[in-house]
Amino acid sequence: MLEKCRSLQETLTEQLKENCKIDGIQANVDKVEELEQALSYLYLVKFVKDLCREIEASLSAKDDESTITLYNKLSKTASQLQPTACHHLVIYLHDTLHYWHNHLKDKFSIEYNDILKALKWPFCGNNLTVTSLHSPDVIVRFKVVTTYLLQLQLPEETAKPTVTSSLLTDFIPPSLPILLLIRPLRRRFIYHFTGSKQTNRPDKPEWYFTQVLTWIRDHAEWVRNNVQPIADSLGLCHFHAKVEFMRGLVQLAVEKLQSELPNILYDDALFAHLVDEALGFERELRDTLLYPSSQPATVSVLTQAQIFVKWINMEKKYATEKMDAILSSDTAWQKLLGPDIDDMKVTECAEAFLTLLMTITDRYSHLPQPGHRLQFLELQLELVDDWRVRLLQLLHENYEDPLTSTMPRILNTLHYVSSVLVEWGSTVHFLQLYYFKKQCDVGKFAHETLADISDSIADEEGSVFCEALALLQRLERELVNEISDSVTLDVKAKSRPYRTDRWFAMQSEKDVVSLSVTSSGCPMFHELAARLHTLQEILALPLFNQAWKNLAAQLDQYLLEEVAMVNQFNSGGAAQLHYDVFRNLLPLFGLYTNTPDAHFPLIREATILLNMALGSAMLLLQALENNEDVTEVLVDVGIYKLTVDIAIVILKNRTDISSQ
Known part of the structure; x- marks a missing residue:
């Protein structure tokens, strides 16, 4: 055992002597790696400087295609190095990229504007008929420069959008070619609808809304036909030229609306007119021009807290005044003529009241937030109950022989309104609101997508008008029984x-x-x-x-x-x-x-x-x-x-x- 112990001791001693020789190797390895990283860092800086010299050379040689290719290489490098911990290097790359982006953007923008002048863009006034007379050379050059501008985009992580209002954060900045296409229209808009121009009138918001809609109709299809194919050829699958162009013009209207509201917030007539025109503008955009529902528009301005409260109060005020006018009309209880409504004995006031409710529905149906729509629904339900109370008051004021009084016409009115509300309750719009209302009642507001909501609605029973209908139908039954009892008494007599x-x-x-x-x-x-x-x-x-x-x-x-x-x-x-x-x-x-x-x-x-x-x-x-x-x-x-x-x-x- 002693012999084995001495042998093992000798072996360990020799091994320890060998280890002492390599103790300094790890420090040398770490130093080598640090030097290699520093060398790579310097190589990268040199690579960026070489790219900059090549871009300068391409610009001097007027080789636009090579310039754009080199710029894209620089942009790709900046994107790849974004996650690195070398913050100074990242800042250097970003600054370099922004420098060349601004320089190339200015260069191609000047050329692009010259091309647009040759195309007689924008197509307004006398230029409306020139779209079919464009020179093929001009069109070819337009497509080439548009291709360059589309490739000149900054990476998302390096872009620095400037937003003047929190409301405009929903408006994603358009790509460069779309921005340049919108710019002359923006100048015209600012010229006509700001300052002391006669066209800049607070009581005529329809002028600038109509102008924006007209520009969209006159230009959107041309943009889609001439810009979208270029983006498709570059593989920009998420780029939609027409939508970006429409969004850029809609932003003009939103900015103008936002600036006008504080000045007319306390003038009920001007405020109501502005809301009407803004909603009409939104409806035209969505329904006629097919502006995507995911894109922002004027409703986003109207649903700001202070504006929305004012809006819904105005709706209630005008709806109440309208109900007063409907019921006080000399022809309120006249029967409407028509084969489809003869059996229902529809009165003029019943149709007018339902038209009032439908108008309110049309006005808030484009609101994106269910909470805002539910507030309007509560207003409608309040109006229905107010309507029932008013009819009840009329019954008490005009009580005589049921068959010769206004009771039968009031009864017909109640029945027609009830039957229409039953039909409305089964429409998609009110079914969705019923679903949201139930979720709010139990404190579980819905965040599902529209498809999920539609699936869930299928399992729900009831209607948003259930409580209102119960009161209307109870009054209806009471009046039917009263008329029946009156006839029975006459027969018994x-x-x-x-x-x-x-x-x-x-x-x-x-x-x-x-x-x-x-x-x-x-x-x-x-x-x-x-x-x-x-x-x-x-x-x-x-x-x-x-x-x-x-x-x-x-x-x-x-x-x-x-x-x-x-x-x-x-x-x-x-x-x-x-x-x-x-x-x-x-x-x-x-x-x-x-x-x-x-x-x-x-x-x-x-x-x-x-x-x-x-x-x-x-x-x-x-x-x-x-x-x-x-x-x-x-x-x-x-x-x-x-x-x-x-x-x-x-x-x-x-x-x-x-x-x-």
Whole structure:
């Protein structure tokens, strides 16, 4: 063991001596790496300086293509070195790149402007017809310089955008060729719509909005046809020439709108007009010129906190004034003419109110933020409730005979507004708002995309108008019941001779040539026919259907209780009642339904009991009094609605049974 220990000790000693020789190697390696990095640093600086000399040489030789190629190499180098920790080197590269960018931009901009003059750009006034007369050489040179300008873009990480307003941060700066195309139009815009020019009027915002729209129509397609193919050939897949051009012109309108608002914020008339024109401008952009919804426009100005509060308050003020004007109009309750709306008996004020709501919807439908749209929705719901209250006040002010007052027209108005709100509630616009509203109610505001929202909406039930509709429809039911009750009272008032007729002493059916309506019932049936006709004339078809069904149910109960259950009937009286019901009462309602008998089950079944053969009637009465299986017994003779007690009373009202 000692021998092995000495051997191991000798080995370790020798190894330690060897290690001492290489202790300084790591420091030398680190020094070499540091020198290599320094050398690479110097090589890179030399590379950049060489590129700069080559660019200068290309410029001197007027070799534009080589100049752009060398610039792109410099730009690529700057992008690649962006993540490095050599901050001074990065700053040096950025400064060099910006120097050459500005120098080349100035050079090609001068040439580009000369080309645009040759093309007679912009195409305004007398230049509108020259687009087809351009020289092929000029077009070729335009495409070449446009290619250079597109390649002259600064890398995103080195660009230094200058924004004068936080509102304009949404406007991504356009590429160089688009910027140069917009520049003469911008100069014209500033000339005409700033300062003391007669065209710069606060009360005429439509002038500058229309001018921007006109420029877009006159130039956007030309830009797309002549600039977009160049970008496509360079592989710039995210470049959209037409959209950039439109965005640049829209920015002019936004800047002008932003500058105008503080001056007219406290002038309601000017503010309202400016909002109208700004919304019209946005609608024209989106719907007609197909400006993408992802791009900013004038709505972004109107939705600033202070402006938006003013806007929504103005909407409420003018909507309230409009409602006052609608209801106070001399023709407010006149029925609109037209085959499509005749059955609904649509009044002028109903159509005007819905038009008011639709106008508000059109005005806020382009707002990108759901929260802003929900605030407008709340305004609309408030207006609907205010409308209901106003109609209720009119009912109380003008109370007389329901059929000759304004009640039927108010009722038609309520029904038409309700039915339209039901239809609106199922449209995509209001379904989305319903979804957002539910999310807000539970404190989970939706951040999903439109596609996700649409998928989720499919699982939702209800409508944003649910609460408003419930109140409107309750008032509608109350008015229908009131009109039905009024008609029922009028008919009952004419029925006294009929109720107190001598039913127990009428001639037998065998003793008369033919039955005819009971003379005492003529006033009642005449009143009923006249009132039904009047109801049909003054009420919308769905309301009339509700009214006559209510009337039928009340008359059915009334005839049972006041005629069939309180009078004695001989065979002639029973036959006469059957004739009056089946040949006079039911045909009156048969004008409005194919199954009138289904709406008079009580009096119809009472006539069955009164006209049964005597033997069958006595057996039925005995079975009912003995508490046999009465349900099956009654069903066997066609009695489904009358109770056992009522059936017994009616059977005992037969003189041929009561006399025994």
